[in-house]
Amino acid sequence: MKEIYGNTLGLKPSEQQRLRNTYRRRVAPHEIVSAELARHLTELSSETNRQIGVLINRKGDIEYVVVGNAHKLELPDIGRARAGQIRLRGLRLVHTHLKSEPLTKDDLTDLALLRLDMVAAVGVGREGLPGVLHYAHLVPENGANEFWRVTTLPSVHQDQPDLIDTLEALEQEFNRKAAARAVGGREKAILVAVCLDGNRTHAESSLAELKELARTAGVEVIDSVLQMRREADPRYLIGRGKLEDLNLRSMQSMVDLIIFDKDLTPSQGRHIAEATSLKVLDRTQLILDIFAQRAQSAEGKLQVELAQLKYRLPRLVQSDDSLSRLAGGIGGRGPGETKLEIDRRRVRERITHLEKRIDAISRERSVRRAQRNRRELPVISIVGYTNAGKSTLLNAITNAEVLAENKLFATLDPTSRRLRFPQEREVIITDTVGFIRDLPKDLVAAFRATLEELYDASLLLHVVDAADPARDEQVEAVETILGSLGLMEKPRLMVWNKADLLSAEDVESLLRSKGGVAISAEKREGITTLLAKADTTLFAEGASEALGAL
Numbered sequence: 001m002k003e004i005y006g007n008t009l010g011l012k013p014s015e016q017q018r019l020r021n022t023y024r025r026r027v028a029p030h031e032i033v034s035a036e037l038a039r040h041l042t043e044l045s046s047e048t049n050r051q052i053g054v055l056i057n058r059k060g061d062i063e064y065v066v067v068g069n070a071h072k073l074e075l076p077d078i079g080r081a082r083a084g085q086i087r088l089r090g091l092r093l094v095h096t097h098l099k100s101e102p103l104t105k106d107d108l109t110d111l112a113l114l115r116l117d118m119v120a121a122v123g124v125g126r127e128g129l130p131g132v133l134h135y136a137h138l139v140p141e142n143g144a145n146e147f148w149r150v151t152t153l154p155s156v157h158q159d160q161p162d163l164i165d166t167l168e169a170l171e172q173e174f175n176r177k178a179a180a181r182a183v184g185g186r187e188k189a190i191l192v193a194v195c196l197d198g199n200r201t202h203a204e205s206s207l208a209e210l211k212e213l214a215r216t217a218g219v220e221v222i223d224s225v226l227q228m229r230r231e232a233d234p235r236y237l238i239g240r241g242k243l244e245d246l247n248l249r250s251m252q253s254m255v256d257l258i259i260f261d262k263d264l265t266p267s268q269g270r271h272i273a274e275a276t277s278l279k280v281l282d283r284t285q286l287i288l289d290i291f292a293q294r295a296q297s298a299e300g301k302l303q304v305e306l307a308q309l310k311y312r313l314p315r316l317v318q319s320d321d322s323l324s325r326l327a328g329g330i331g332g333r334g335p336g337e338t339k340l341e342i343d344r345r346r347v348r349e350r351i352t353h354l355e356k357r358i359d360a361i362s363r364e365r366s367v368r369r370a371q372r373n374r375r376e377l378p379v380i381s382i383v384g385y386t387n388a389g390k391s392t393l394l395n396a397i398t399n400a401e402v403l404a405e406n407k408l409f410a411t412l413d414p415t416s417r418r419l420r421f422p423q424e425r426e427v428i429i430t431d432t433v434g435f436i437r438d439l440p441k442d443l444v445a446a447f448r449a450t451l452e453e454l455y456d457a458s459l460l461l462h463v464v465d466a467a468d469p470a471r472d473e474q475v476e477a478v479e480t481i482l483g484s485l486g487l488m489e490k491p492r493l494m495v496w497n498k499a500d501l502l503s504a505e506d507v508e509s510l511l512r513s514k515g516g517v518a519i520s521a522e523k524r525e526g527i528t529t530l531l532a533k534a535d536t537t538l539f540a541e542g543a544s545e546a547l548g549a550l
Contacts, residue, residue: 004020005065005075006074007050007068008067020065022065026060027056029059029060029163029164030163030165031160031163032094032118032120032133032135032160032161033122033133035157037054038130038156039128039129041054041122042096042122042124042125042128042129042131043129045128047128048067050067050069051068051070051071051096051097051098052065052066052067052068052096053068053093055091055093056091056092058090058117063091064076066095072106073095075093075114078114087171088115088116088170088174089116091116092117093111093120094120094121096121096122096124097122097123097134098124099123099124100123100131100132102121103119103121103136108147108150111148112138112147112148112248112252113244113248113251117137117167118167119135119136119137120134120136121133121135122156130155132155133160135150136148136151138170140252141177141252177254186218186220187218187220187256188222188254188256188257189219189221189222189258189259190224190225190246190250190257190258191207191210191211191214191225191259191261192259192261193206193224193227193260194227194229194232194238194260195227196231198228200228202473203261204226205470207224209436209437211224213283213287213290214286216290219257225246235268235271236268236271237264237272243275243276247275256279257278257279257281258278258281259281260281262282263438264282266315269282283438284311287439288307288308291304292304292308299361302354303358306354306355306358306442309347309350309351310351313344313351316340316347377426378458378459378538379430380429380457380458380459380534381432381454381459382394382429382430382431382460382461383432383454383463384461384462384464385434385435385436385464386435386436387434388464388465389463389498389522390431390432391431392497392522393461393521396527397527397530397531398417398429416430416431417430421531421535421539425539430457432451433451435481437473437474437477438477444484451485454485457490458538459537460482460487460492461492461495461530462475462478462492462495463521464495464497465497465498466498466499466507466510466518467502493530493533493534493537494514494516495516496510496516496517496518497520498521498522499520499525499526500520517529
């Protein structure tokens with residue numbers, strides 16, 4: 001016997017029998033709903049004062065009969081058959097509206113999220129007769145940002161569009177759009193930022209930086225969203241309505257993942273993934289992924305793996321109860337370790353192993369630094385925000401060929417070169433990993449062996465992108481990280497790179513207010529002035545005091 005789904009409580013036996021008899025009815029594949037089925041549904045709806053709905057497959061057979069309340073239906077779990085980015089579900093929903101009202105937001109959301117062929121609502125007229133017919137179907141991505149097309153016919157007895165032709169045309173268009181999207185071969189993402197402090201300008205700047213991070217990671221950004229909120233939603237970070245909107249956008253744009261500008265709690269990441277069925281990343285995960293792509297040396301790979309494991313450890317959750325407990329064996333009867341506990345133990349063991357290897361690398365670096373110190377060679381370390389031009393500056397000063405790209409974190413592994421000053425004095429100049437605001441703590445900890453190079457530096461060259469509108473925030477972010485490493489007492493020289501992109505008046509004003517040296521590392525302008533300033537600072541008496549004024 002076929003089941004009746006939904007709100008069946010309080011239905012009379014005769015009403016339940018008539019609802020079950022609905023399964024015997026059939027609709028022509030080319031029509032949305034027949035006049036006979038529409039009258040059957042509206043009469044039942046009028047008698048029970050509830051919405052009645054059916055899910056019809058493309059052959060015209062009724063697969064589900066659903067009863068709601070006076071205002072809406074709760075659809076049953078209809079599985080994942082046929083559902084995809086190109087194909088529609090293969091089921092259409094036809095249900096009644098007691099007051100002949102248009103399709104509701106719930107109706108249209110079900111249409112999009114379940115990728116139904118169509119949603120139709122038949123108005124219940126006088127004496128339970130069918131009246132107006134509202135129907136809607138999805139539309140491919142378009143310039144108007146429409147997710148669906150809604151049409152109204154004054155009566156179910158009027159000519160309806162050919163359903164099969166309509167659905168075939170839609171799926172062909174979805175297929176064409178998907179093929180066009182697949183040409184690049186890159187993952188597609190929607191970026192999401194949440195502003196909780198009311199500073200919209202700062203949030204927009206952070207979102208623009210997230211877009212650059214996504215580009216560096218090889219992700220194609222389809223759309224970006226900024227939501228202003230007083231406080232974060234503990235379950236989804238953003239509001240439920242905004243999440244539904246994201247879900248609709250992701251389905252229409254055929255994106256693969258959603259990237260959040262803020263770090264998500266393990267619970268938030270899990271709930272958002274469940275609600276959207278998409279891959280969900282936060283800012284830290286994206287940065288870790290970039291580092292994993294960029295790490296070239298064995299040391300860099302170890303450091304990135306350690307940071308990733310530390311990040312993932314609290315996010316390991318039990319996903320399969322079939323291996324919930326392992327038998328304890330002789331002398332250990334009862335519950336043993338869960339699979340989750342085994343996974344966590346293995347991760348902790350791997351973390352301990354990596355930390356020991358990185359400590360060994362740190363000791364090796366200490367030996368090399370000690371050898372340099374015995375030769376009494378001063379060390380200049382280049383620090384700064386990512387993509388400020390640190391590697392380009394190293395290449396310009398030493399004629400090296402270190403990788404330099406217009407991407408964030410293009411260089412991870414530290415590079416050291418000898419540099420001879422004009423007065424036959426030698427120094428070691430070192431390029432380090434770039435910093436970024438909200439740099440993950442686990443990443444800073446993992447790269448401590450690399451950052452230890454900074455402790456022996458006699459001078460820090462703080463390279464800043466002078467043309468970046470957010471340069472003040474970037475300087476503050478770098479100084480915050482230097483402060484956390486206990487390096488703020490080190491002598492520092494501000495190097496305003498990309499000064500060729502500013503007017504002469506702006507450069508003069510910048511140097512007057514902030515001090516330092518203006519250069520263009522790419523065009524090798526101002527390098528002589530920079531080296532002279534560094535030479536004077538390093539080898540003149542009272543160099544540390546002099547640097548404070550630079």
